[in-house]
Every structure is written in structure tokens, then in C-alpha cells.
Amino acid sequence: MNNTLNPVILGEQDYRLLRQYAESVPGGNASETMSLAYELNRATVVEDNRLPAGSVRLNSYVRVQEIASQKEIEFTIVMPRDADIAKQKISVLTPMGAALIGLRKGETVEWKMPAGIRRFKILDVYYMQ
Numbered sequence: 001m002n003n004t005l006n007p008v009i010l011g012e013q014d015y016r017l018l019r020q021y022a023e024s025v026p027g028g029n030a031s032e033t034m035s036l037a038y039e040l041n042r043a044t045v046v047e048d049n050r051l052p053a054g055s056v057r058l059n060s061y062v063r064v065q066e067i068a069s070q071k072e073i074e075f076t077i078v079m080p081r082d083a084d085i086a087k088q089k090i091s092v093l094t095p096m097g098a099a100l101i102g103l104r105k106g107e108t109v110e111w112k113m114p115a116g117i118r119r120f121k122i123l124d125v126y127y128m129q
Contacts, residue, residue, distance in 0.1 A: 008102030011048035035098040054105030054125045061126040067119040
């Protein structure tokens with residue numbers, strides 16, 4: 001299953017913030033921005049209070065399982081300035097962050113990572129205000 005089959009649903013606040021960021025990033029991060037821009041362009045934007053339960057959004061704690069290895073990974077998706085791998089905070093501009101933003105608990109996503117194509121299932125999502 002490819003993530004293009006999963007609808008991307010974003011709240012208005014996240015969409016505005018991410019759209020502004022994607023438009024303001026200098027050309028040096030073009031490939032990362034293009035991944036985020038792609039997800040933003042195909043997103044359905046809803047009022048923040050109408051986001052479906054279990055939606056991955058900025059500041060969401062997410063637990064995923066790689067399908068092939070069954071390995072579980074936990075992290076929080078944040079804006080690039082807040083990313084800190086030691087604290088398990090990954091940027092929404094990383095391949096994983098861009099792949100997951102706007103998806104929901106229970107969905108499976110296939111994404112090109114630096115090590116090749118990997119498939120992940122979203123096990124848990126908690127919004128961390």
C-alpha cells in the first residue's frame with residue numbers, strides 16, 4: 001500500500017504553518033520541501049476541532065512498526081527548529097515526518113527512506129500540546 005492511497009487530512013493551523021514554512025525554505029532543502037509540499041498539495045484541510053481521532057499532526061507522538069522487521073519506532077513530529085533526535089523529536093521535513101503527517105492510526109504507509117523503500121504501520125498517535 002502506498003501513502004498516495006491514504007488521504008491526507010490536516011487541521012487549518014498545521015496546514016497554514018507548514019505551507020508558510022514550505023514556501024519560505026531556501027532552495028538548499030528543495031528535495032525535503034518538495035516531499036512536504038507534495039503532501040500539502042494533496043491534503044484535505046479541516047477545522048482543527050474536526051480532525052479525525054488518531055490523526056498525525058505537528059507535535060504528535062507517533063509509534064510505528066516497520067512491516068518487514070516488526071521493529072517499533074517512537075518519536076514526536078515537530079517543526080525543523082525543534083527537531084532533536086536525542087529526545088526522539090523528528091522534523092516534519094524528514095522522509096518519515098513528511099510521509100506520516102496527515103495520516104491516521106491504523107494506516108500503512110510506504111515511503112522511500114535513505115535505506116530504500118520501507119513500509120510502516122501507524123500503531124499509536126497522541127497529540128502532545
